[in-house]
Amino acid sequence: MKRLVPLIIAICAGFVLIIANFIPYAQEWGSTAQEWFNILAVGAMVLGGGNLIKLHLMKVSAKNKGWGYSVVTIGCFFATLVIGLSKMGVHPNPIYPDYDWSGYYLEEGSGLWWIYEHMVVPLTSMMFAMLAFYVATAAFRAFRAKNTEATLLLVTAGIVLLGRTYAGVWLFGWLPESMEWLRFDNLTVWIMDIPNTAGTRAITIGIALGVVATSLRILLGVDRSYLGQD
Amino acid sequence: MKLQHLSYLSMIAICIATSQLFAESPAPPTGLTITDTPNDAGEACDLSWSMSPDDIFNPIRADEAEPNPETIVSAYLIERMTDDANGAEISEEDRTWRKVNEASAGSSTWTDRTVTPGWTYSYRITAVDNQKEHSEWCNGEASVTPSMQAFNWSKGWLAIFMLIFGGFVAYFINEARSGKKLWVRKIAGLVAIDEAVGRATEMGRPVLFVAGIQDINEIQTLAGLTVLSRVARTAAEYGAQIEVPTCRSLVMAAARETVEAAYLSAGRPDSYQPDRIHYLTDEQFAFVAGVTGYMVREEPAACVYMGGFYAESLILAETGNHIGAIQVAGTAMPSQLPFFVASCDYTLIGEEFFAASAYLSNDPLQIGSLKGQDYGKFVSVFILVVGIFFATLTNFSDADAKQGFAAQTLSFITDNMLGDAGLLPVSEGNTDDTGDDS
Numbered sequence: 001m002k003r004l005v006p007l008i009i010a011i012c013a014g015f016v017l018i019i020a021n022f023i024p025y026a027q028e029w030g031s032t033a034q035e036w037f038n039i040l041a042v043g044a045m046v047l048g049g050g051n052l053i054k055l056h057l058m059k060v061s062a063k064n065k066g067w068g069y070s071v072v073t074i075g076c077f078f079a080t081l082v083i084g085l086s087k088m089g090v091h092p093n094p095i096y097p098d099y100d101w102s103g104y105y106l107e108e109g110s111g112l113w114w115i116y117e118h119m120v121v122p123l124t125s126m127m128f129a130m131l132a133f134y135v136a137t138a139a140f141r142a143f144r145a146k147n148t149e150a151t152l153l154l155v156t157a158g159i160v161l162l163g164r165t166y167a168g169v170w171l172f173g174w175l176p177e178s179m180e181w182l183r184f185d186n187l188t189v190w191i192m193d194i195p196n197t198a199g200t201r202a203i204t205i206g207i208a209l210g211v212v213a214t215s216l217r218i219l220l221g222v223d224r225s226y227l228g229q230d
Numbered sequence: 231m232k233l234q235h236l237s238y239l240s241m242i243a244i245c246i247a248t249s250q251l252f253a254e255s256p257a258p259p260t261g262l263t264i265t266d267t268p269n270d271a272g273e274a275c276d277l278s279w280s281m282s283p284d285d286i287f288n289p290i291r292a293d294e295a296e297p298n299p300e301t302i303v304s305a306y307l308i309e310r311m312t313d314d315a316n317g318a319e320i321s322e323e324d325r326t327w328r329k330v331n332e333a334s335a336g337s338s339t340w341t342d343r344t345v346t347p348g349w350t351y352s353y354r355i356t357a358v359d360n361q362k363e364h365s366e367w368c369n370g371e372a373s374v375t376p377s378m379q380a381f382n383w384s385k386g387w388l389a390i391f392m393l394i395f396g397g398f399v400a401y402f403i404n405e406a407r408s409g410k411k412l413w414v415r416k417i418a419g420l421v422a423i424d425e426a427v428g429r430a431t432e433m434g435r436p437v438l439f440v441a442g443i444q445d446i447n448e449i450q451t452l453a454g455l456t457v458l459s460r461v462a463r464t465a466a467e468y469g470a471q472i473e474v475p476t477c478r479s480l481v482m483a484a485a486r487e488t489v490e491a492a493y494l495s496a497g498r499p500d501s502y503q504p505d506r507i508h509y510l511t512d513e514q515f516a517f518v519a520g521v522t523g524y525m526v527r528e529e530p531a532a533c534v535y536m537g538g539f540y541a542e543s544l545i546l547a548e549t550g551n552h553i554g555a556i557q558v559a560g561t562a563m564p565s566q567l568p569f570f571v572a573s574c575d576y577t578l579i580g581e582e583f584f585a586a587s588a589y590l591s592n593d594p595l596q597i598g599s600l601k602g603q604d605y606g607k608f609v610s611v612f613i614l615v616v617g618i619f620f621a622t623l624t625n626f627s628d629a630d631a632k633q634g635f636a637a638q639t640l641s642f643i644t645d646n647m648l649g650d651a652g653l654l655p656v657s658e659g660n661t662d663d664t665g666d667d668s
Contacts, residue, residue: 021385022385023380024271024378028271037447041479041480044478044479046479047509048482049509051508051509052508055505127516131541131545134544134545134548138548138572138573203567207564209581209610210585210603212395213395213588213603214584214587217587217588217596218452220400222596223588223591225459225460225587226455226459227487
């Protein structure tokens, strides 16, 4: 029963979404299923938050490796929760001037807005900026000319990298009009439009067919491993 | 003196009134046609008209001299009246003409999405200039009654392809059920999972599994969880620890069920530790910071990434590479695949990732579905080749032949089969203006 009910829900929701895609009458059913999912996800947030706090409290009490980070996590969690729920710094909505909490919770100047603008955004940007360094290290490894394929990749990447900058235009600007196609900026456009698009589309077609086959396996109840069954 | 002032004022008033009377108004738009939006639930009407000659965006003005600045069209005002409410009472406001939209200059179409199915509406349109002068009204050629269509024919070919692929999959599942042996090629990335878990056991370090950053309603997350089932079972059999940080609470709940069942089926329910499958945060980069922090501190011997990933894929894979872990990744995000290929030891590309659960299960029924997938691929390649043939033929044909068989077939493939133009090409004889497929 513990496995059967989720399986029936998954099958019904899947078929409803397929029907909603083709039958205009059932369009609303798809939206309703999505709304149900959103409600479930909001309920599960409590579960997730509770789990987060429990694990970090356990880490602090056992003084596990890196327990100091857990203290910071718990502190930030409760600080954000209190500031958000109390709508600290929010001005009352002009329609309900007597109620301090009637304003928009992310209003400019409010406590939650301040946390988002001055803590979440810079920290997120910092993580995103680190990508540049990771791209460099990954490229260094990927572009080592160990064999024919890797050499081909190195040459192609070199052309595209140079072709996307002014250096590509500048280096081959002297080429006569009849040989203009050899300029790196033109070669880059060709590489991106023809071989790159062909490869991406081949992968995309494979993915689309994989999605159909996986969906059918789940809808027909053949694949139940996501429910913890073989 | 007062009389003189009064006469001056009267003259000014007369001048203003006369100027208003003789103020030039823009030429009206023409040919307003209204149709029921096809393939919908009867909740929209499509309006189209020919732009006013005073609209500077009107293509027929291209060769004309400078427009009259007084009559340049700034917008089109569209009004609607409800003629019949299918038995219901029409509100006072809807019985007369009322404004429903002000379309900007240069526009010649608009879709009214505020209609009720089964009600009958009339429309009219006027051009407005910068002085707010209206042109004459252009009335719609006929009233329209939006109605719900039984089937969305713009997705007709999608439905046919789905039935064909579904038929292949169902057929081969049935074949497998009847005992026929089906051969599937080896997927190196999946064979490597056992090797990676074995290495983690030998080194006494945990195995890290990340099921992407999408929620449980995404097919990639489900595909990731099916692989998790196998990884957890192998870890349970070998006695290795598995760590599963999740980016969504619902994924955490589902992953716990999956891992618990895997430990149970491996005969090691006592080794299952639910706290090792935990929620971190919904925020993409905060999640990756948490996971990479764990990787650097605990140094897992094997990292498996299976699911939907975005920009964080490279940060995860490069950190794993830095700590020297065996890494196996699988995703259906084409833009993230190069990052995984560059940083991981094995990568499941697109369809291989979706084939993983069937491959790992060794269940003939699931393997049958893979065979069906291959036949679907064959159909796709066949259509591609036919399309390439006709596109090449059309390209080499002269201008007159572009209306010929090759061009029409190519247009049918691109617009109807792969586009949303419906099941069959619209011929000149098609008079289905109402879109009710009559």
